[in-house]
Every structure is written in structure tokens, then in C-alpha cells.
Amino acid sequence: MKFSDIDGNEEIKRKLIQTVLDQRVSHAQLFFGPEDSRKTALAIAYAQFINCTNKQGITREKEFTIYDLRFTIDAVNGIDSCGSCPSCIKYQKLIHPDLHFIFPVSTTKRVTKKPQSKHFIEDWRKFLLENNFNSGLQSWYEYIGIENKQGIINADDCNEIITTLSYKSYESDYKVMIIWMVEKLYYTAAPKILKILEEPPDKTLFILISEEPDQIIKTILSRTLMVKIPRSALSANATTEEETFHLEAFRNWMRLCFAGKIPDLITFASEITKAGREKQKEFLTYALKVVGYCATMNYSQKDPQGIEGEELTFIRNFSPYIASGNLVEFNTLLNDAIFHVERNAHTATLFLDLSLKIVRKFKPNFLPL
Numbered sequence: 001m002k003f004s005d006i007d008g009n010e011e012i013k014r015k016l017i018q019t020v021l022d023q024r025v026s027h028a029q030l031f032f033g034p035e036d037s038r039k040t041a042l043a044i045a046y047a048q049f050i051n052c053t054n055k056q057g058i059t060r061e062k063e064f065t066i067y068d069l070r071f072t073i074d075a076v077n078g079i080d081s082c083g084s085c086p087s088c089i090k091y092q093k094l095i096h097p098d099l100h101f102i103f104p105v106s107t108t109k110r111v112t113k114k115p116q117s118k119h120f121i122e123d124w125r126k127f128l129l130e131n132n133f134n135s136g137l138q139s140w141y142e143y144i145g146i147e148n149k150q151g152i153i154n155a156d157d158c159n160e161i162i163t164t165l166s167y168k169s170y171e172s173d174y175k176v177m178i179i180w181m182v183e184k185l186y187y188t189a190a191p192k193i194l195k196i197l198e199e200p201p202d203k204t205l206f207i208l209i210s211e212e213p214d215q216i217i218k219t220i221l222s223r224t225l226m227v228k229i230p231r232s233a234l235s236a237n238a239t240t241e242e243e244t245f246h247l248e249a250f251r252n253w254m255r256l257c258f259a260g261k262i263p264d265l266i267t268f269a270s271e272i273t274k275a276g277r278e279k280q281k282e283f284l285t286y287a288l289k290v291v292g293y294c295a296t297m298n299y300s301q302k303d304p305q306g307i308e309g310e311e312l313t314f315i316r317n318f319s320p321y322i323a324s325g326n327l328v329e330f331n332t333l334l335n336d337a338i339f340h341v342e343r344n345a346h347t348a349t350l351f352l353d354l355s356l357k358i359v360r361k362f363k364p365n366f367l368p369l
């Protein structure tokens, strides 16, 4: 899970990244927020970023110029884990040997006595990956079929935490211990981990996750740095910020296509590839929306409702190029691109191909080579 795979939450992502850049990662942090906050996803992205051996964006310019246009690709790209180094690959499958999970469990038909997190680790990985790190406690209970019982984090799992962390890390700098829904830590077991939580072995990171921090045992709570994860995936601010970015990027892209600047379009394709599939889809969806507004404007000869400022100016200027013949083709090209981005196409090739097709829309006789 890269930060860029998580929608919105830009402020909290920036703060987490900053702790790494400033080398002030607290050794015990509590990510808390309501059920629909992306706390689990952010915890994994944070741990993956810390351990990534090829962190992206750190020495990059925040703004750069291609042709005579200023690009602010950082707004979508930003600083992030690479997603492709050996550490990231294992993190993305949740199988990194230095990434450990403890979560509430109970007996099930399969595990009939002394249940521990490790007995459910395969289910746990599937649960997180299938639900895109989104689901809460009740879904977890249903997933493993503990039925009407309550899961707890028990004394055996507390011992497991201590044993696991007493070994040296296998591969990465940091050992990461994620304790999911720490409010389910059984009160008689909790004292076992107070010491290690306060003074963990070197390069150990505890990330505790909670939906109900007021139910966490006070002695545990007082040993953590609390990190509040807000509810919405996309705050109003983030939406505006992203829309502004999308407008700027789309406008620049169309200018490059119109000018037939192939070397710059190659750069564009490779830059947007780094932004990650979710951002690419958002960008293409935005492009579809703009094309739709242009069509509306052409047919109605009126400004589309609810559009103002720079976006309106752009749509007014761009709409003559989305004439009736072009509209269907633009829509098809963009929809096809979204389809292929979702299906793991090689996106640098995809965006270059898409760009060249758009160049030919603007200049039917254009031969790029």
C-alpha cells in the first residue's frame, strides 16, 4: 500500500511523511479514527514508506518545466514508497518478515482452543487485501466466523509480541508491530506489554490502531503518541486541491498534444505513471468530466452550471475542439484508458499511446516520427 493508493487524507499523509524526513518517528503511535477512516491503510502505507529502500520524490523538484509549461506533478506524485523494491513488494502482500500483526481473535470451528493471531494470519492478509484495508471489527469477526463471540487480544498474543520483538529484524531497518483494535486488549494481559511499549528494542515501531480510544487501557494509552485520522476519505479541501491540480495537468497535457510535443509527452507519460493507478484514474475521470462539459457547452451554447473561475475559462477555450465528431472518440479513448489502467496495463505506454491518438485528433495528418 503506497500513500498514493489512499484517496484524500493529504494532510495526514504529509504529516506522517514529515516525521520520516525529520527522523522523528515515534516508537509507539496510536492511529485512531472512526470506522470509515483509512487508519489501517495509512498505518501500512506509513510502515511501507519507512522501510522502502527506494523512497520516491525526496530529491525531486516540486515543480518543473517542460516546454514552456510549469508542471506541478508533485501534487499527485509527492513523496511516497516506490512500490517495487523488495521491501515494498513484500509489504504489499503483507508478507514482509519484519511486519507483524496482532488483532482480536476467538475460537472458531477451525481453531478450537488457545486462539492466537498467528493462527489466523492467512485469513488476516486476505481480509485486508480483499477489503482494501477498509473493513472494521465486525466484518473481521464475520470473516473468520467467530459468530456471536467477542474477539480479544489475549495474554498469549502479548507474549508473542515480546518474543517476536526480541529477535533481530530479518531484512529491514525497522521491525513493525501493528496492533489492530487495541481496545480489545484484555485488561489482565495488558501489563505484559507496558515495558516493551515504553522501551522497545532499537528500531521497533509500534502502530496501534483503534476505533474507540476511550476504551483503551489508560496505561497503554499514555505510552503512545496519538495520531487522529479523520473520517472522510476526501475532505472538501483535498477535493478542491486535487481538482485544481487535475485542471492544471489536463490543460498542460492538452497543450502538449495540440503542439505535438512528442518528447514532452513522453515525459508526461512517465511522470503520470509514478502517480499510481488511483491518481491516474482520477485524472482520466476528470478529463472525461471536462470533455462532457465542453460538449454541453457546444450543444447548449451556455456555460455549464456550477463551473467557474479558471476551469470555466479553460472549458470555454477548449470546447471548440470537442466538436460533435470528436466527442464520441474522446470519450471512447478516455474510457478505454480507464479500463486498461484498472487492468494493470503498462501505464507509461498507455498514456503515451493515448497522447499520440489525441495529437492526431488535433492534427489529423500528424506523423510523430
Ligand SMILES: [Zn+2]
Pocket (backbone or CB within 6 Å): 051, 052, 053, 054, 055, 081, 082, 083, 084, 085, 086, 087, 088, 089
Ligand atoms: Zn520501495
